[in-house]
Amino acid sequence: MSLYSKKEIEKKLKSCALGLARGNVALAELFPLWSVAFDCLAAILRQLLPHFRIVHAGSTAVAGCWAKPILDIIIWPDSGSIFQEERERLVETGITAKGEYGIPGRSFLNFYDAEGILDYAHNV
Secondary structure, three states: OOOOOHHHHHHHHHHOOOOEEOOOOOOEOOOOOHHHHHHHHHHHHHHHOOOEEEEEEOHHHOOOOOEOOOEEEEEEEOOOOOHHHHHHHHHHHOOEEOOOOOOOOOOOEEEEOOOOOEEEEEEO
């Protein structure tokens, strides 16, 4: 279990200018704290997924790039780890599991605010 509550994680991500209302498309100029937000979220994910690699991907990871203010994070096992148990731990932390989301073999996860309106992070 994470040392942080969903509310604490959400507060940290908001303080780093992340979050976009679901269904909206908007771009923002690179915000310096996006990498800080990733580091914070990655530390929590590494605590829950010690045998997985966690990488900041997508436009919020590219210096000078305009981006949707949503972190894209890629998670994959170092070796033959089975993801089912780990996914359940992530869901307990407040992450929403969305299944394969149109791509066989993928596990797509989101981190939304408590109301399910703002989208902060995509985990694939």
